[in-house]
Amino acid sequence: MTVDRSDLRDVSTEAAVHIAALMDLFRQACRLQEWTLEEERGLTGWTDVRCKAGHEFCLTALSLVSSPRPFGLDPSEPLCKKCRNAEWVAECLAALKSVAKAQGVSLTATDERDESGEGHVVFAAKCPKAHRFEATGRDATNWRGEPVDILCPDCREAAAFAEGFAKIEAVLRETRSTVAKRYRNAAEIRCRRGHLHTFYVDSHQEREVIRPDFCGACDKIAKFQKFSERAKDLGVTVLESQWIAASRAHRAVCFAGHEFGLIPNKMKRGCPECPRGMYGGTVPPHDVYYIVSGLDATTSRETVKPGISSGSGYNRLRQHAEDGLSVQHLRISGLPVGMARVLEKFVLDGLDKGGWLSIRGMEYFPAAALPDIMDLAGEWFTDQSGLAVRPIVVDPSDVYDAVTTPQPPDIVDLDVDTAVVFDSDVEVIAALTR
Numbered sequence: 195m196t197v198d199r200s201d202l203r204d205v206s207t208e209a210a211v212h213i214a215a216l217m218d219l220f221r222q223a224c225r226l227q228e229w230t231l232e233e234e235r236g237l238t239g240w241t242d243v244r245c246k247a248g249h250e251f252c253l254t255a256l257s258l259v260s261s262p263r264p265f266g267l268d269p270s271e272p273l274c275k276k277c278r279n280a281e282w283v284a285e286c287l288a289a290l291k292s293v294a295k296a297q298g299v300s301l302t303a304t305d306e307r308d309e310s311g312e313g314h315v316v317f318a319a320k321c322p323k324a325h326r327f328e329a330t331g332r333d334a335t336n337w338r339g340e341p342v343d344i345l346c347p348d349c350r351e352a353a354a355f356a357e358g359f360a361k362i363e364a365v366l367r368e369t370r371s372t373v374a375k376r377y378r379n380a381a382e383i384r385c386r387r388g389h390l391h392t393f394y395v396d397s398h399q400e401r402e403v404i405r406p407d408f409c410g411a412c413d414k415i416a417k418f419q420k421f422s423e424r425a426k427d428l429g430v431t432v433l434e435s436q437w438i439a440a441s442r443a444h445r446a447v448c449f450a451g452h453e454f455g456l457i458p459n460k461m462k463r464g465c466p467e468c469p470r471g472m473y474g475g476t477v478p479p480h481d482v483y484y485i486v487s488g489l490d491a492t493t494s495r496e497t498v499k500p501g502i503s504s505g506s507g508y509n510r511l512r513q514h515a516e517d518g519l520s521v522q523h524l525r526i527s528g529l530p531v532g533m534a535r536v537l538e539k540f541v542l543d544g545l546d547k548g549g550w551l552s553i554r555g556m557e558y559f560p561a562a563a564l565p566d567i568m569d570l571a572g573e574w575f576t577d578q579s580g581l582a583v584r585p586i587v588v589d590p591s592d593v594y595d596a597v598t599t600p601q602p603p604d605i606v607d608l609d610v611d612t613a614v615v616f617d618s619d620v621e622v623i624a625a626l627t628r
Contacts, residue, residue: 213237220255227273245274251311276313283313286331290317293334293341298322301329308332321346355379358395361404365393368406370549385409387551419556421458426535428464429478430456431503431510435492435554449478451509480534482507483526485567488519493553496561498523500541500571502534523564524571537574544570 216237224231224243232242240252251274258273272278294301299321306316314330325348336342344350362381365371374382380394389411394400407413418437425432425446433453434444443455448465480502490497499519503510507525514520542557550563559567
């Protein structure tokens with residue numbers, strides 16, 4: 195294939211005509227703007243220009259003639275960036291001087307201009323703490339156009355760091371966490387359950403993360419606790435030791451002894467093996483409070499667990515015995531409606547305030563916590579208005595066969611009918627505990 199050289203000459207000639215026309219348009223636009231051209235450098239070359247105010251800058255002819263309105267511009271809308279922003283630059287300068295005076299910052303003007311091309315003068319500044327820095331009018335206001343609180347960058351960083359560390363101290367007080375290690379711009383925090391986290395104070399976004407609910411692992415425990423409480427309302431006990439996921443099944447057992455998988459997102463039905471009519475008011479209430487201990491098969495640690503059940507509590511105690519928690523220390527049966535739940539919450543809150551951390555789940559504690567658990571249960575029960583307790587040491591032969599029999603002094607078994615004296619009506623007490 196051959197190329198006709200005459201065709202190439204025709205194209206080049208036609209392009210040159212168009213380029214020349216565009217350059218004429220460029221010169222016409224410069225005259226309208228009252229610009230002085232130092233030297234033309236073609237259509238795409240950077241041409242040095244001086245505006246009528248004496249500002250020097252560079253632009254290409256193509257960029258000017260390609261603008262929406264290169265001709266007939268309003269004189270109040272100059273194309274020179276410095277002329278166009280002169281009023282705003284003056285406002286920024288006034289704001290800078292006002293802020294510097296209020297904060298005790300000294301300003302010394304230099305011959306330099308900032309890189310924005312708007313004409314901001316660069317000042318050599320010195321704050322009252324002897325920090326030296328450079329500042330322009332752009333530094334005097336924030337993104338909302340408000341005067342900045344601190345002009346000096348070093349002082350501003352120190353204030354931000356102080357704010358961040360103050361938030362960390364507040365979180366430590368509120369959550370009973372401790373500082374594992376402190377850095378110039380961060381701190382390693384260990385929550386009261388032992389989970390380690392690092393808080394940074396370098397930026398606004400990182401300081402916003404510093405809040406009491408920072409621990410994701412503890413958040414899972416809180417979710418598990420809420421899930422367990424909702425299950426109890428259905429007469430279901432969660433056997434799982436920790437939170438898995440909202441859409442995943444957790445091992446559970448209903449009051450009738452049926453074991454099944456309970457999904458947090460699908461809890462309205464309750465036990466799938468029980469008739470539907472058994473839910474919605476006919477669920478046996480939790481009226482048994484117990485404390486058991488032993489070698490936990492899950493963690494292989496000596497463990498004590500306070501909990502609640504219904505009826506005689508046999509099924510739940512049997513499950514604990516199968517898991518290794520075979521020693522019964524306290525069993526109170528026949529409690530008024532709602533009292534077992536309130537007692538359980540009181541004991542768990544007391545253990546939390548006392549610094550006891552669960553080994554797994556929410557209700558499994560080290561064996562050393564047994565005296566405190568017994569004391570808390572006794573404290574709450576004896577302080578209830580209208581109740582008086584007559585503790586009874588039960589004969590070992592009265593203990594369930596499924597549970598290993600401890601020594602006689604180790605178990606206190608309270609039956610409300612025989613061991614609790616009601617000074618007032620049972621229904622009144624039940625109403626107080628709901």
